Amino acid sequence: MSKLTTFVAGAGVGAAAAYFFDQDSGNRRRKLAADKASRLTREGAGTVQGAAQSAGAQAKGVAAKAQHKATGGDSAPGDDNTLKSKVETEIFRESDAPKGSVDITVVEGIVELRGQVDDQATAEALEMKTRMVSGVRDVRNMLHLPGETPPNIVGTPGASGS
Numbered sequence: 001m002s003k004l005t006t007f008v009a010g011a012g013v014g015a016a017a018a019y020f021f022d023q024d025s026g027n028r029r030r031k032l033a034a035d036k037a038s039r040l041t042r043e044g045a046g047t048v049q050g051a052a053q054s055a056g057a058q059a060k061g062v063a064a065k066a067q068h069k070a071t072g073g074d075s076a077p078g079d080d081n082t083l084k085s086k087v088e089t090e091i092f093r094e095s096d097a098p099k100g101s102v103d104i105t106v107v108e109g110i111v112e113l114r115g116q117v118d119d120q121a122t123a124e125a126l127e128m129k130t131r132m133v134s135g136v137r138d139v140r141n142m143l144h145l146p147g148e149t150p151p152n153i154v155g156t157p158g159a160s161g162s
Contacts (some may be wrong), residue, residue, distance in 0.1 A: 014058075033058070053132045080106040087111055091129045098122065104142065109137035115148070117143050 020030050084106040092099045102115040111130050117123050123143040130139045142151045 011069050016058075080108065083109065083111070083133070087130055087133050087136065090133050091126050098126075102126065109135060110140065111138070112140045112142060114142045114143075114152070116146060118146070120145065 002039055013112070020026055020033070022029070087104055087106070089095065091104075093101075098117050101117065102113060105112045105114070110131075113123075113126055113130060117126070123141060123145075127139050127141040127142065130136060144150045
């Protein structure tokens with residue numbers, strides 16, 4: 001058995017123990033598990049194989065919950081709208097964040113930041129915070145300073161600016 005397998009198995013057993021022996025909810029969880037096991041037995045579906053599968057599934061769930069908590073519950077969103085909301089929550093968390101002047105669009109995990117910010121440091125900080133959000137594949141920073149032409153317009157016919 002490899003060290004990783006031993007670690008994962010130990011983590012699963014530990015998570016199951018924590019789940020069933022929790023001070024607040026452990027007693028209720030143990031009773032629910034016992035009720036479920038006895039119901040399966042009464043209904044005739046409680047074969048050893050079925051009970052083992054049920055216990056295995058429950059252990060996997062407990063281990064997944066433990067892993068989720070261990071990683072800070074940070075999982076990648078499943079769609080662009082959810083990712084956009086998550087990015088907005090993260091980068092506009094501070095009270096002085098430029099909420100009204102920055103627009104965010106997300107397409108296939110690629111986040112575009114558009115709008116005007118007061119200084120270059122703010123633009124860089126928003127990009128860095130965006131890159132740190134789980135699920136963001138890339139960031140296109142099109143933020144600009146007051147009086148500057150937006151990066152997506154520079155070089156287009158009829159555009160003025162440097």
